[in-house]
Amino acid sequence: MLEINKLCCNLGERTILQDVSLSLKPGEFLAVLGANGVGKSTLLNCLLGSADITQGTLLWQGCPLERMSRSERARTLALVPQQQEVAFSFSAEQMVLMGRTPHLGAFQSPSQTDLHHARRTLNELGAGHLARCQFNQLSGGERQLVLLARAMLQSESVLLLDEPTNHLDFRNRYHILNTVKQRCREHGTSVIAILHDPNLASMYADQVLMLAQAHTLAYGPSADVMTSQNISQLYGLPTCSHRVMDQEIFMPQSLPPSSATNIAIVTGPSGSGKTTTLMALYAHCQQQKQPVRGILCPGTMRDGRRFSSEIINLADGQRRPFGQRTDELDPITNTRFRFDPHGLALGQQALSPTSHHPDTTWIMDEVGPMELEGQGYGSTLAPLLALPGGKHIWVVRPDLVERVVQRWQLQPAAVIDAADSDALTQLKEFVAL
């Protein structure tokens, strides 16, 4: 039985591990989960003796690991390292044979019997045909098999796997872990594996240790520890779980959106009545008690061009001054408009997706060059599109329609020219759908 009691490890000033405890019975599989750089590898290094422990004890069958000699320790704990290029090319069977090193005297070389054992271990893993191949020329999956065979030849007691599924394809990932699991059952080997995929951990591990910022976030039987709540906290990523074939599958809550189809684009040249049409639509919706949110920016025209504009929060009808034409080109926004900070804040508030009703129509007037560059209200658009069940109407200048469609991966249900006589009818139909 392997026991770790209150292990602490500091590297200089930095605390890498703090009060980590665990115990592992023969044949148990422990998965270590955690974000990058939280000390998972350090935990293995402490066991291997290549990192100095500050406090705590490491026990194997009740005997402190520090009191064991290097080769004794190596006969107990075998590491399957992360994939490595070897500077000189050895054959696969030579690589496996090196697992016998701690069983040899300092001046001894492996015997024919050792070679025989090495070949048999390779055969057991179904990799006997690789024996004569050069290790550096093997594929990622084959290399991992060879390194696993080496560790198995080295020790039957404890296997330490450092991210064993890195670089492996879909099939090899399961093949390697199946092999390890089988080894646990047949030989009573204990396994500590650093894994990056919580799903693999819940499939294979009996126990799970979650490390977050040096301390233990959760430790215990896999079934108790593997919850979407723990995983969300562990990786700082909102996670949900689904049950598939008696197996809890974890996935992030937000996945990149597929193309949005629930959107209509209102377009037309300056002064063609885009905002006016939408104001009419807004009035219609309020009449019909259909929920509408978002912003509209009606402008005043002077000398045939937009002179100033107002912003309306459609949620409550609140109005504020928004933009004012000036003669200078604003270097930040690259327009001749000066924006009112109160107006901007109102828009930000209007476009934040709080208390969203599934039938809500979101109107965005308008998606312009600034939004395309991620300024203005650009950052609020993707979260709005991701809302379940909403409808969207965006105002876009004709020359920008193509870029907007590409930027937000849209498949618009309709592109409506505001100058069309039936523009309002089309919009009403879209909202009513």
Added chain:
Amino acid sequence: MTTKVRLCTLWTLGSLLLLALFMGRYEIGVQAIFQSFARLPEVLYCLASRSPLPEDLTPEQQVFLLLRLPRIVLALLIGAGLALSGAVYQGVFRNPLVSPDILGVTSGCVFGAALGLLWPQGGWLWVQACALLFGLAAAFASMTIAARLGQGSLLLLIMTGIIVGSMFSAGLMILKTLADPYGELPAIVFWLMGSLSAASWSNVAQVLPLALFGYALFHLYRYRLNVLCLGDRPSQSLGLDPVKLRYGLIAMASCVVAACVASVGQIAWIGLVIPHMVRTFTGSDHLSLIPLSTLFGGAFLLLSDSFARSAFAVEVPVGIVTSLIGAPLFAYLLFRRQSQGGHHA
């Protein structure tokens, strides 16, 4: 090592040795050589006990026993020593492009020798002692600085080697500018080129113990060298102490290199190329790489030296010959390997 490789090696070495025995400016017949060999123990005993040589030696026997034979033995020893330590260095540094001067050993030796040559009333022995001393000092300095800086990482060791090496190179430049351009400077330059022309039994006696001890040690540790090639973390998980083992092996290899360079000067190529060549034939397994590099290193220097002393009217410094033979041979091996579609070792 297969029997085929073994036979091939022995055959090559044997024929080379035979060839070398007969080659030379002074023609010595088969019978004379046999007679000379009969006198060898007697002569060696006299040399060891510092008593006068037997007076009934023929000139042929004298040339053979006091000039040609020690030179052959020394060539074998130096070549073997350089190639052996090259193989060890390459294994320890996990890099086939490493040569024994990476820790500044050679620079230290050369500086020491130049210092010895400039020292008033310094004899030949004095030069060699200086070279050995400074070579070891250079290796020791590189390793100590690296050990002080970090946990013996390879990269650090290479960098401290560069630092120490360039310090000694700068020192050598200073000595060269101080040297008398008509007497001392040419002596330094010739010493830099390396030559076996001054070979004697006392030279052999200086190199032999270190080379033998070094070989014995490396032979015993050659399987651990394989494991060390995997890198620090894997070799540690296999029960080795990589840092200690590395320092031990490098220290011993540096001693061997220093002894070789101190007795005959700088001889290029052998330490870098012979292990590399052997690797292209037999793979990287140190179980066979260590003994084969040793044998082929000796054979290669013997061949080069025999060529250097008898090919032209004037003796060519052997360092030039090793490069001239070694470089094209190496290129040929690389080409052959490439055309076989083999993986570069």
